[in-house]
Amino acid sequence: MYNIGIDLGGTNIAAGIVDENGQILIKHSVPTYKERPTDEIVADMASLAKKLIAESGLNITEFSSVGIGCPGTIDSKSGEVVYSNNIPMEHYPMAQRFKEHLNLPVIIDNDANCAALGEYTVNGNEAKVFILITLGTGVGSGVIINGKIFHGFNGAAAELGHITLVSGGKKCTCGKEGCLESYASATALIEQTKVAMSANNDSIMHEIAKNEGEVSGRTAFDAAKQGDNTAIEVVNNYARYLADGLVSIENAFQPEVIAIGGGISKESEYLLKPVREYVQNNGFNKYMKKTEIVAAKLFNDAGIIGAAML
Amino acid sequence: MYNIGIDLGGTNIAAGIVDENGQILIKHSVPTYKERPTDEIVADMASLAKKLIAESGLNITEFSSVGIGCPGTIDSKSGEVVYSNNIPMEHYPMAQRFKEHLNLPVIIDNDANCAALGEYTVNGNEAKVFILITLGTGVGSGVIINGKIFHGFNGAAAELGHITLVSGGKKCTCGKEGCLESYASATALIEQTKVAMSANNDSIMHEIAKNEGEVSGRTAFDAAKQGDNTAIEVVNNYARYLADGLVSIENAFQPEVIAIGGGISKESEYLLKPVREYVQNNGFNKYMKKTEIVAAKLFNDAGIIGAAML
Numbered sequence: 191m192y193n194i195g196i197d198l199g200g201t202n203i204a205a206g207i208v209d210e211n212g213q214i215l216i217k218h219s220v221p222t223y224k225e226r227p228t229d230e231i232v233a234d235m236a237s238l239a240k241k242l243i244a245e246s247g248l249n250i251t252e253f254s255s256v257g258i259g260c261p262g263t264i265d266s267k268s269g270e271v272v273y274s275n276n277i278p279m280e281h282y283p284m285a286q287r288f289k290e291h292l293n294l295p296v297i298i299d300n301d302a303n304c305a306a307l308g309e310y311t312v313n314g315n316e317a318k319v320f321i322l323i324t325l326g327t328g329v330g331s332g333v334i335i336n337g338k339i340f341h342g343f344n345g346a347a348a349e350l351g352h353i354t355l356v357s358g359g360k361k362c363t364c365g366k367e368g369c370l371e372s373y374a375s376a377t378a379l380i381e382q383t384k385v386a387m388s389a390n391n392d393s394i395m396h397e398i399a400k401n402e403g404e405v406s407g408r409t410a411f412d413a414a415k416q417g418d419n420t421a422i423e424v425v426n427n428y429a430r431y432l433a434d435g436l437v438s439i440e441n442a443f444q445p446e447v448i449a450i451g452g453g454i455s456k457e458s459e460y461l462l463k464p465v466r467e468y469v470q471n472n473g474f475n476k477y478m479k480k481t482e483i484v485a486a487k488l489f490n491d492a493g494i495i496g497a498a499m500l
Numbered sequence: 501m502y503n504i505g506i507d508l509g510g511t512n513i514a515a516g517i518v519d520e521n522g523q524i525l526i527k528h529s530v531p532t533y534k535e536r537p538t539d540e541i542v543a544d545m546a547s548l549a550k551k552l553i554a555e556s557g558l559n560i561t562e563f564s565s566v567g568i569g570c571p572g573t574i575d576s577k578s579g580e581v582v583y584s585n586n587i588p589m590e591h592y593p594m595a596q597r598f599k600e601h602l603n604l605p606v607i608i609d610n611d612a613n614c615a616a617l618g619e620y621t622v623n624g625n626e627a628k629v630f631i632l633i634t635l636g637t638g639v640g641s642g643v644i645i646n647g648k649i650f651h652g653f654n655g656a657a658a659e660l661g662h663i664t665l666v667s668g669g670k671k672c673t674c675g676k677e678g679c680l681e682s683y684a685s686a687t688a689l690i691e692q693t694k695v696a697m698s699a700n701n702d703s704i705m706h707e708i709a710k711n712e713g714e715v716s717g718r719t720a721f722d723a724a725k726q727g728d729n730t731a732i733e734v735v736n737n738y739a740r741y742l743a744d745g746l747v748s749i750e751n752a753f754q755p756e757v758i759a760i761g762g763g764i765s766k767e768s769e770y771l772l773k774p775v776r777e778y779v780q781n782n783g784f785n786k787y788m789k790k791t792e793i794v795a796a797k798l799f800n801d802a803g804i805i806g807a808a809m810l
Binding site: 350443446 | 627628653654660667678782
């Protein structure tokens, strides 16, 4: 049997046909155009799914379900998007509306949860507790316990970007002060880079940013690798923030694996090595097996695969 | 059927016979004398259990098991205390040694986990996710998911006293900087009280402490209730630290209930009301059912009951 996984993003709708082992047979994407009525977006999601089914040559009876990863707060039981800020939705009956176009069982969940389930399915090695942390515009996360998404009592658990890192610290987009996201997202790194650049006119980060046309999450890493002291300090501070958040997550969940995804994770060992060292040295558990910290491998496909595995 | 629950503390060994509903039939305690060889402590634990059985008039066949709550890092599978600092133990085969004295199945777990399970059993109302936070010398905690202690992959999860509250902040006894425990334990509150007293000679906290012979976790609360501004500030700051930690816990686990135990929880609504307000206003989940924050009810019996329910 096969499942269809749909990853509803602010920019694109990505969808694929996924087999029982989490392998994508075929996939496609179309623009979301998120400002239009949600019903139109859902119609396009369903068209995409139908196109995939037609192309695959498979019969509709060979499909078990459609899984949809949506931004925002999701009520998986009712199939409703309770609230989403990114693609504006409020108590939107996503599963029901989708089913009006394509008569298969529809299961929806939060997009970060789906990405975690996708990464776990392909690279989780059956870890008892598996956590994906995605460093992007924000800090996304999903917690997989015994192969299932951990939802808490109300469906909204695993918002690890919003654990406190600095009590009374920087204001986060969520309204609270000092969230991990305000220090460890790509957005935060870019801001930290800009502050350091302003204070250090001789940093080669100015040249790098000029050549690339912007300050990005890579600017400080690229300059640090060339020995730029200002950039090295930016990277070290950033790694420390991230690591301090990961220690909290380790002490709370003792996951067998934490996978780090998102653009910044492409820095791979240059970032992960110091992070891993800090976590190893500062975790509360000094006497039992340790959490493994690895780079995520699936990138954009994680959302499709995870949605399909719902 | 009945179980025997034993709570091995640094000062006392407390034990009780507990029925299937978590009610204690009889209980007793003896001093631990923690400096002596652990084998002697275990012999006393077994004697206490035997005494309870004899007093109860029940037959040994009416008992299913003995549960033991131990300080430190526990390997429940092997029945071993991997490491304990409080009562010095390292790879100590607790379950096996106890069984040499009393031939019943023996299950061991961390004492804070047992307290959480005990509180959950009696006052948890079948919450899907239930967390006990104990504000004492340290900040203890246990996480109960679907009625079972959450252990993480290695048995050491739910050390919520050691999530980061202030990155790079005060050094914690665990070695890391900025742990919740360093700001929200009774020890931390006493320290915060003393600092405020030193800076404010006219605070009535001086008089209260003099009358009581010491600065305690109650000093600031007692003075605040009498309108002492310095004390009010101490209490407000303390409540904010605690609340900020609880928001992290809420955003990570979305527990149905967080119960607050330990001596400071006796301040009840005077502490819990502002804490609850902060958590309600700052939790990431603004659109789903909220975590309930309540005072724990069992105090010292939680450990016995939880151990018995293992």
